[in-house]
Structure formats: C-alpha cells, structure tokens
Amino acid sequence: MFEYIIIFLPAFLLGILHTVIPCEDKAIFFFWSFGISKTPRRSLNILVLYGFGLISANLIIAMGTVLVSVIPRLIAPGLIFNPYAINFFGAFVSMCAGIYLLFFVKTRNYMPHSKQSKDIGKLDWEKNKTPFLFGILAGFAPCIFELIIYSQCLQYSLGYGFFEGVLVVFYFSLGTFLGLFPLALAKYGTSQIVKSKKNRKNTVFVLMILIIIVFNAVVMILSFFKISVFPLNL
Numbered sequence: 001m002f003e004y005i006i007i008f009l010p011a012f013l014l015g016i017l018h019t020v021i022p023c024e025d026k027a028i029f030f031f032w033s034f035g036i037s038k039t040p041r042r043s044l045n046i047l048v049l050y051g052f053g054l055i056s057a058n059l060i061i062a063m064g065t066v067l068v069s070v071i072p073r074l075i076a077p078g079l080i081f082n083p084y085a086i087n088f089f090g091a092f093v094s095m096c097a098g099i100y101l102l103f104f105v106k107t108r109n110y111m112p113h114s115k116q117s118k119d120i121g122k123l124d125w126e127k128n129k130t131p132f133l134f135g136i137l138a139g140f141a142p143c144i145f146e147l148i149i150y151s152q153c154l155q156y157s158l159g160y161g162f163f164e165g166v167l168v169v170f171y172f173s174l175g176t177f178l179g180l181f182p183l184a185l186a187k188y189g190t191s192q193i194v195k196s197k198k199n200r201k202n203t204v205f206v207l208m209i210l211i212i213i214v215f216n217a218v219v220m221i222l223s224f225f226k227i228s229v230f231p232l233n234l
C-alpha cells in the first residue's frame with residue numbers, strides 16, 4: 001500500500017491547496033462573517049457537513065467518470081488496454097494542460113467558481129442538511145484543477161481499474177476536507193473578513209500547476225520505460 005500513498009500524494013496536496021483558492025476560502029469566510037453559527041461546536045458541525053458534501057460531490061463525479069471508462073470495454077471487449085500507453089498519453093495531456101494553465105494564470109485573473117457563495121447568508125443554517133447540500137452544490141461546479149483530477153480518474157480507470165480511478169479523486173477530496181479546518185480556524189481568530197491577495201492567490205495557483213506538471217512528467221518517464229505506476233497490480 002506504500003506505493004499507493006506515494007502515487008496519490010500529489011492529489012492529496014492539490015486538495016489541500018485547492019482549499020486556499022477563492023472558491024473555498026470565500027465560502028468559509030462567509031460562514032463566519034454572516035454569523036451563521038452561535039457556538040464553536042455548531043461551527044465545527046457546519047464545516048464537517050460542508051466538507052462531507054464536497055467529498056460526496058467529488059466521488060459522485062468520479063463514479064460517473066469510471067462508468068465512462070466502461071464504454072470502450074463494452075464496445076471492444078477483446079481489446080487489451082496497455083496501461084503504459086494510457087498513462088503516458090494521459091500524463092502528456094495533463095502536463096500540456098498544466099503548462100497552458102500556467103501561462104493563463106500569469107496573464108489573466110483566474111477566479112474558479114467564485115460565485116457560489118453570494119447567497120449563503122439567505123440559507124437556513126440551523127438545519128444539518130443545509131451545509132451538506134451546499135457542499136454538494138459547491139463540489140458540482142468544478143474548477144480546472146478538479147477537471148484534471150477527474151481526467152486522471154479516467155486515465156487510471158482505463159489503465160488499471162475502477163478502484164485506482166476512484167481513489168485518486170478520494171485523495172484529492174480528503175486533502176480538500178482536511179484543508180478546510182486550518183483555514184476556518186485562521187478566520188475564527190480574526191474579526192474581519194480576510195481578503196485574498198492577488199500575489200498569494202497566484203502563488204498557490206503556480207504551486208498547484210507545478211505539482212501537476214512535475215507529477216505527470218514522472219508518470220510519463222515511468223510509462224516510457226514500462227515501469228508500473230501501481231506495482232501491486234501488475
């Protein structure tokens with residue numbers, strides 16, 4: 001299982017960093033600024049339920065992506081899928097997308113799904129289902145980084161199996177879930193809304209993109225030399 005931890009570590013790190021970009025920190029800051037919760041315990045419950053909603057949405061999309069990977073097997077059941085070729089070309093596409101996104105972020109103001117929180121103060125936060133459903137709603141509006149994770153889900157599902165495909169999304173979701181708590185605690189210790197600075201935001205974006213590029217470059221090299229990404233499976 002150690003190999004799985006190493007392979008999925010980049011997805012976990014991307015999940016944590018994903019919490020820092022505007023789509024997540026804006027939601028958490030609104031939780032506090034609108035006075036949704038009256039006690040720290042209720043605040044924690046809201047955060048946990050919101051995080052579970054995000055995870056649920058991510059895994060639902062992952063399941064759909066896995067189902068898409070079944071189509072080629074149904075069309076050509078005798079076709080043998082080469083995991084090395086699939087990983088190489090999948091990693092190549094993801095790396096090209098990362099390079100393009102790097103130029104895009106450096107030249108434009110990228111704000112992924114930043115409008116999800118504008119009506120948050122109008123919701124009934126006394127009900128437990130509200131933060132959970134809000135998390136699902138937020139999770140179903142993927143940014144480019146989540147789309148890259150879903151593309152890796154498809155890549156691993158085709159090359160290895162459904163379990164590996166879903167697991168890469170789960171690691172990303174777990175990173176996002178855990179990343180919510182230090183961010184909320186940081187906001188809890190302040191009296192005013194902490195605004196995202198452009199320099200900090202761009203730094204996070206660049207770091208996420210570099211993780212994507214470096215990781216996919218490593219996968220390409222391993223695939224080129226026919227070194228299995230998941231040694232336990234082959």
